[in-house]
Amino acid sequence: MxxxxxxxxxxxxxxxxxxxxxxxxxxxxxxxxxxxxxxxxxxxxxxxxxxxxxxxxxxxxxxxxxxxxxxxxxxxxxxxxxxxxxxxxxxxxxxxxxxxxxxxxxxxxxxxxxxxxxxxxxxxxxxxxxxAYRFRIRSRRWYLYLFWHFVPVGMVNAGNTYRKQYKGLGLPVRAMLNRRRFQSQDAAALVLKDSEKRRG
Structure with missing residues (x-):
């Protein structure tokens, strides 16, 4: 890779x-x-x-x-x-x-x-x-490319795990989140979790 x-x-x-x-x-x-x-x-x-x-x-x-x-x-x-x-x-x-x-x-x-x-x-x-889901960045700092490479790697792997477990539970396929919706909801959950900590 x-x-x-x-x-x-x-x-x-x-x-x-x-x-x-x-x-x-x-x-x-x-x-x-x-x-x-x-x-x-x-x-x-x-x-x-x-x-x-x-x-x-x-x-x-x-x-x-x-x-x-x-x-x-x-x-x-x-x-x-x-x-x-x-x-x-x-x-x-x-x-x-x-x-x-x-x-x-x-x-x-x-x-x-x-x-x-x-x-x-x-x-x-x-x-x-x-x-399909790569972050577009331009920087001279090479380590930023590695960081933003592994963020979607983790997201894709999490999505694969979600789909595998979802199918294993026998849930209706029509209700399963596609990759874009899964990524959006996952990002929203992380942002909201951080905001709740700051309010507390």
Whole structure:
């Protein structure tokens, strides 16, 4: 997930090709992809070496102090992932297309890769909602972009929890608040709560 920011004064700003907003701050979830140059001192096999070993080849390192796992895995090309939640094992099997043989072959899927694939659709959906409900700001203070990025993240997640629990209770769907109304009522409740404290 990217927090949009085009200022030039921050060292943690990144450019990630292919993103709707390629300049900004990379926000990590349970597991996420990472560019090779963002892993200084982490000596993982390069793409050429993994390609020689074949589809499904991988290399990994574990930073034991903070329990961070860095993995480079080769499918049709090499990709690097970082996680504090998942590691390599248990290995799974999946049928992937092999370009050279022009057929499907069984490829070992790492636990960290499986977890990433399982949750990436949720991240994409969150990005979609954030694009619809994003706060528009202009500032040279980079930390304001991060603050106003996480406000709608919390709002979207709260809305998802509300809809899940609402449906779980078997309540009529027609009466369920849409996302815009939920956001409006949530904001009003927070403002009124603060005003009541000041009156008291």
């Amino acid at each position: 990217m927090c949009k920011f085009r200022g030039k004064t921050n060292p943690i700003r990144q450019y990630i090709k292919g993103k709707p907003h390629p300049w900004g701050f990379k926000i990590w979830g349970r597991a996420g992809t990472i560019r090779k140059k963002r892993l200084p001192g982490c000596d993982l096999e390069d793409e050429k070496a993994l390609k020689k070993r074949g589809q499904g080849a991988y290399d990994y390192r574990i930073e034991e102090t903070n329990n961070i796992t860095a993995v480079r895995w080769y499918d049709n090309r090499a990709g690097s992932l970082l996680s504090i939640h998942k590691a390599v094992e248990p290995l799974l099997q999946a049928s992937h297309w092999n370009k050279a043989e022009k057929t499907h072959i069984d490829v070992p899927i790492l636990n960290i890769v499986s977890d990433y694939n399982q949750h990436i659709s949720g991240i994409d959906l969150l990005d979609q909602f954030l694009a």
